[in-house]
Amino acid sequence: MTFVMAVCVAVVFGVSIYMLLGRELKGLAMGVFLLGHAANLCILAQSGSPVLPDGEGLKAPPVLSHGDYEAAAHGGEALSRMVDPLPQALILTAIVISFAVMAFLLTLIIVSARKTNTLDINELGKEQLPTPSQAH
Amino acid sequence: MINHQIILFMAIPLAAGLISVTTAKNLFLSRLIGCVSLGGMVTMGVILLWLSHRDDVIYVSQLGNWQAPFGISIIFDSLSGLLITAASTVALGAYIHSFDMLEPDIERRYYHPLIQLLIFGVNLSFLTGDLFNLFVAFEIMLLASYALLTLGGTRKQLTQAYKYVLLNLLASTIFVMTAGMVYGMFGTLNMADLARIVHEIQADPDRELPTGFTALSITLLLVFGLKGAFFPLWFWLPDTYYTCPISIAGLFGGVLTKVGVYSVARTFPLIFAVGEGSQLIILIIAVASAFTMFLGVLGAVSQHEIRRILSIHVISQIGYMMFGIAIMTGWALAGCVFFMIHNMVVKCALFLCCGAMEKHAGTDDLDRLGGLLKRDVFLAVLFFIAALSLVGLPPLSGFFGKLVIIREGWPYYWGTLSIVGLLTGSLTLLSMLKIWGYGFWNPTPKAHPIRTDAPTVKRNLKAAYTGIVFLVGTALFLGFAAEPVCQVALRAGEQLEDPVPYISAVLRIDPDVLRVSLEAPAAPQVTLSAAAEASP
Amino acid sequence: MTSLILQTASKLIVPLALLFAAYMTLKGHNAPGGGFIGGLCFAVTLILLRMGVGPEVFNRMVPLHPRVLVFVGLAVAFLTGLVPLLMGYPFLTSYVTDLQLPLGASVHFASALFFDVGVLLVVVGTSVGMILRLSQEVEA
Numbered sequence: 161m162t163f164v165m166a167v168c169v170a171v172v173f174g175v176s177i178y179m180l181l182g183r184e185l186k187g188l189a190m191g192v193f194l195l196g197h198a199a200n201l202c203i204l205a206q207s208g209s210p211v212l213p214d215g216e217g218l219k220a221p222p223v224l225s226h227g228d229y230e231a232a233a234h235g236g237e238a239l240s241r242m243v244d245p246l247p248q249a250l251i252l253t254a255i256v257i258s259f260a261v262m263a264f265l266l267t268l269i270i271v272s273a274r275k276t277n278t279l280d281i282n283e284l285g286k287e288q289l290p291t292p293s294q295a296h
Numbered sequence: 297m298i299n300h301q302i303i304l305f306m307a308i309p310l311a312a313g314l315i316s317v318t319t320a321k322n323l324f325l326s327r328l329i330g331c332v333s334l335g336g337m338v339t340m341g342v343i344l345l346w347l348s349h350r351d352d353v354i355y356v357s358q359l360g361n362w363q364a365p366f367g368i369s370i371i372f373d374s375l376s377g378l379l380i381t382a383a384s385t386v387a388l389g390a391y392i393h394s395f396d397m398l399e400p401d402i403e404r405r406y407y408h409p410l411i412q413l414l415i416f417g418v419n420l421s422f423l424t425g426d427l428f429n430l431f432v433a434f435e436i437m438l439l440a441s442y443a444l445l446t447l448g449g450t451r452k453q454l455t456q457a458y459k460y461v462l463l464n465l466l467a468s469t470i471f472v473m474t475a476g477m478v479y480g481m482f483g484t485l486n487m488a489d490l491a492r493i494v495h496e497i498q499a500d501p502d503r504e505l506p507t508g509f510t511a512l513s514i515t516l517l518l519v520f521g522l523k524g525a526f527f528p529l530w531f532w533l534p535d536t537y538y539t540c541p542i543s544i545a546g547l548f549g550g551v552l553t554k555v556g557v558y559s560v561a562r563t564f565p566l567i568f569a570v571g572e573g574s575q576l577i578i579l580i581i582a583v584a585s586a587f588t589m590f591l592g593v594l595g596a597v598s599q600h601e602i603r604r605i606l607s608i609h610v611i612s613q614i615g616y617m618m619f620g621i622a623i624m625t626g627w628a629l630a631g632c633v634f635f636m637i638h639n640m641v642v643k644c645a646l647f648l649c650c651g652a653m654e655k656h657a658g659t660d661d662l663d664r665l666g667g668l669l670k671r672d673v674f675l676a677v678l679f680f681i682a683a684l685s686l687v688g689l690p691p692l693s694g695f696f697g698k699l700v701i702i703r704e705g706w707p708y709y710w711g712t713l714s715i716v717g718l719l720t721g722s723l724t725l726l727s728m729l730k731i732w733g734y735g736f737w738n739p740t741p742k743a744h745p746i747r748t749d750a751p752t753v754k755r756n757l758k759a760a761y762t763g764i765v766f767l768v769g770t771a772l773f774l775g776f777a778a779e780p781v782c783q784v785a786l787r788a789g790e791q792l793e794d795p796v797p798y799i800s801a802v803l804r805i806d807p808d809v810l811r812v813s814l815e816a817p818a819a820p821q822v823t824l825s826a827a828a829e830a831s832p
Numbered sequence: 833m834t835s836l837i838l839q840t841a842s843k844l845i846v847p848l849a850l851l852f853a854a855y856m857t858l859k860g861h862n863a864p865g866g867g868f869i870g871g872l873c874f875a876v877t878l879i880l881l882r883m884g885v886g887p888e889v890f891n892r893m894v895p896l897h898p899r900v901l902v903f904v905g906l907a908v909a910f911l912t913g914l915v916p917l918l919m920g921y922p923f924l925t926s927y928v929t930d931l932q933l934p935l936g937a938s939v940h941f942a943s944a945l946f947f948d949v950g951v952l953l954v955v956v957g958t959s960v961g962m963i964l965r966l967s968q969e970v971e972a
Binding site: 180185188192195196198199202203206207246247250253254257260261264265268271272275276281284285 | 428432435439442443446449451454455457458461462465466468469470472473475476477479480
Binding site for chain 3: 299300301303307310311314317318357358359360361
């Protein structure tokens with residue numbers, strides 16, 4: 161499972177970096193989007209897998225490690241067999257943040273496209289005067 | 297009781313930001329709310345700093361009453377306190393200055409809430425006690441800064457904004473991944489808890505730090521280096537800062553990069569520069585600091601527009617701070633902290649002066665400037681004080697930080713870093729004299745006469761002068777009343793050098809018990825001297 | 833851009849989806865769910881509604897600008913955090929109690945619910961606002 165995750169992370173990262181290196185602004189936005197996903201997948205891979213039956217590969221949730229006995233005493237399942245919820249909370253936060261950044265980036269692209277009539281990053285920079293000494 | 301009040305450093309800007317959203321159309325009310333919020337934070341910062349220094353305590357508040365390694369802690373110690381107070385002061389100065397510099401039209405486009413959000417993010421990153429919240433704080437701060445950077449939306453701003461946004465996004469992504477890996481490695485993200493675990497492992501000869509710990513440290517150094525504009529990673533800074541409105545550039549130049557430096561100063565002596573890899577990490581920081589200092593100032597000397605000179609200077613000064621961190625003794629860290637707050641204030645003051653000069657001459661190109669001394673003596677005096685403070689002439693504020701850092705650095709690396717520091721200082725003087733000579737002292741060039749009317753410009757710059765005077769006054773205070781500030785900075789340095797008070801305050805462990813578990817008798821103290829001997 | 837099928841379907845789906853959003857928000861205290869998820873469901877429902885009935889009718893049905901929701905939500909969440917501070921507890925401390933209802937039933941209540949409601953409003957406001965803004969670009 162970890163291996164599959166690692167391959168996924170690598171592929172998503174590769175694609176996103178490829179898109180980030182392009183000149184097309186839309187592709188840039190897509191690359192940024194994928195970059196966030198890759199990072200989230202990476203954290204998810206860190207959090208360990210909940211599917212292994214013998215407890216191997218499980219990462220005990222740090223909050224609950226002492227709650228095992230209590231849970232067992234109340235007839236519940238051992239809490240340390242549950243998947244660690246914290247990385248998921250981290251991912252949720254990261255998703256929200258990348259959501260906001262994405263909205264900003266799309267708006268930026270729309271504004272700059274309207275202002276300069278181009279979606280190419282090279283064109284965008286081209287009409288800058290060679291000496292940046294003009295009045296601000 | 298005071299413990300829980302420190303959340304007000306976040307609550308006040310958030311509330312002020314919220315309210316000023318509703319008053320966006322009313323400039324006077326928005327400005328009033330902003331000034332009250334920032335002024336309130338400065339006052340509160342000074343009072344809390346004084347109280348915490350007098351009682352020698354670290355204020356800790358656990359948000360939501362969840363206990364330390366599990367919940368979110370916010371921590372107010374001497375380092376956070378000094379930096380928060382300085383950041384609020386700088387923000388207040390730049391904010392007042394911006395009343396004259398920004399078009400009212402731009403100001404109505406949520407400028408006021410954005411400033412409050414920026415300060416919210418900055419304060420959160422200074423106060424937070426865990427790595428993930430540091431990431432969140434960075435993001436809040438950066439989102440506000442993206443929006444502020446593109447305020448007005450000229451073509452040049454938009455082009456540079458892509459560079460800034462993408463680089464910071466990349467850094468943030470690496471940061472969040474590294475935070476995930478740290479969690480995977482240690483099962484905690486709380487900095488105090490991480491420090492406890494790392495130091496315990498370090499003290500126990502039978503245990504070793506997990507494989508890849510050094511790699512994580514270096515990745516984090518990369519992230520903070522990109523935010524703080526360290527040597528190989530500073531290329532984005534000069535291009536971005538000179539495009540945005542000058543007051544905002546001043547605020548960015550004063551505050552934003554220091555957040556990156558703060559993160560290194562907070563996490564590296566505490567957690568990530570511990571163990572076998574520490575020699576390598578310290579060596580990297582030391583080498584990078586030398587290059588940052590020297591190349592930064594060379595860049596500044598070669599430029600011919602004030603904005604660019606000042607922007608590149610930001611980088612050069614970052615080098616001194618890293619120099620202090622690389623030495624990693626209590627005194628050097630104290631010098632670094634003092635230098636940081638001095639630099640925030642003075643750098644911002646210089647940017648603000650540049651704004652006023654531009655209003656006079658309509659340009660910041662040194663070839664077209666001149667004769668400003670006769671036109672505006674008051675501005676000239678303010679600029680002169682700020683420039684000499686930056687250079688670090690003795691009675692002024694820059695002197696003390698540099699003195700401590702350079703003196704502390706003398707025994708390490710055969711004094712090379714200190715020599716580079718001194719050389720950088722003299723080149724800084726050169727570049728500042730360049731602005732002074734061309735801008736103020738020279739007669740106005742005949743080819744480019746200044747067309748504005750001096751009394752009118754001066755009348756229109758009342759708010760701008762207020763901002764500059766406020767910051768220059770603070771800089772003078774830092775210079776002439778250096779003793780109390782130095783005391784607090786020294787306490788901050790001690791707290792950084794010795795992690796026990798910090799850990800015990802956050803995790804509520806008895807310091808003596810903690811000290812026993814952290815300090816095995818055989819554990820060698822890794823310092824720069826060891827690193828220096830190890831390097832060929 | 834409205835189609836008959838979407839129009840008819842949205843009439844059926846929207847009330848159910850709103851109910852689901854409310855359910856998600858309320859159960860979020862101790863189980864998967866919460867203000868963020870509930871808010872996203874809510875926002876998606878609103879967008880579906882807009883697609884179903886068209887922008888003009890939608891604007892008449894929902895006269896509020898999403899920005900207002902963001903503002904109110906942030907204020908609610910913020911005040912929820914501030915109340916415990918005034919009572920001497922850390923920011924955001926939650927007060928938990930079991931409310932006794934008639935007929936022996938009880939409801940587990942946490943004051944964090946208000947925070948969740950605030951988050952819900954913020955999420956609805958931002959996501960609907962962003963998508964409306966971007967779709968206006970396309971429609972224009």
